[in-house]
Amino acid sequence: SNNFLSERLGDMLGGPYAVARIVQQNAQIAPQEFVIQTASGLGVNRVTPRAMMRLLKTFKNELARNKMNFTDIMPVAGIDKGTLEGRFNTDFARGSVVGKTGTLGQTDSGVSSLAGEIQTRNGKLLFVIFNQRGSVSRFRGFQNSLVSLIQGQLGGAAPMAYLEIPLDVRLANTRITYPDTRTRVNE
Known part of the structure; x- marks a missing residue:
């Protein structure tokens, strides 16, 4: 992964808080289960395994919709x-x-x-x-x-x-x- 690029993409979406909200809403994750301070994952971020599994499932479905x-x-x-x-x-x-x-x-x-x-x-x-x-x-x-x-x-x-x-x-x-x-x- 490229942490610099991840941070820039996160900035384009409105920063870490906006990225978290997008993920929480699209993957139906409770806000307390997905708390990030950086878009790259560096630093102190708190994501539960259950939230990550929901994100993976949502991501897999979205990829499939796009034949990926x-x-x-x-x-x-x-x-x-x-x-x-x-x-x-x-x-x-x-x-x-x-x-x-x-x-x-x-x-x-x-x-x-x-x-x-x-x-x-x-x-x-x-x-x-x-x-x-x-x-x-x-x-x-x-x-x-x-x-x-x-x-x-x-x-x-x-x-x-x-x-x-x-x-x-x-x-x-x-x-x-x-x-x-x-x-x-x-x-």
Whole structure:
């Protein structure tokens, strides 16, 4: 994820309070279950696992209305670059988890979260795992083990139907070289 971009998009929507209200209304989440101070997730934010599950379900339905799914907008573990690139990357599990991580090393004495969708031989399952007050690396190990255990209980991991499409994202004030050798600075 790009925290800078998340903050700018949040600003365009009216700031963290407005983002929270949009999420609360669209996903039918009680205000006390989704309280954010930043649009990026950095800092002290309070979201319950139940609220995150409702958000995932709402998001999945909205994507389906637009003929999309989670693999179109979130990283696929073991395949895409990012925080899930090195997770679930065995031949057995690669491509079977799509999700979003969250990591705060200092807030609440260490926070790690993982939410998304897993694919098993018996179908797909949404999941939310929030850990706090401990070692982020241990939390990640626990998350990996729990997801793998669930997949095992449901017949084993199965790769999602997914076609990797690499995107080259550039922020303002970057140099772009075009094929005809012109150079332009985005501002």
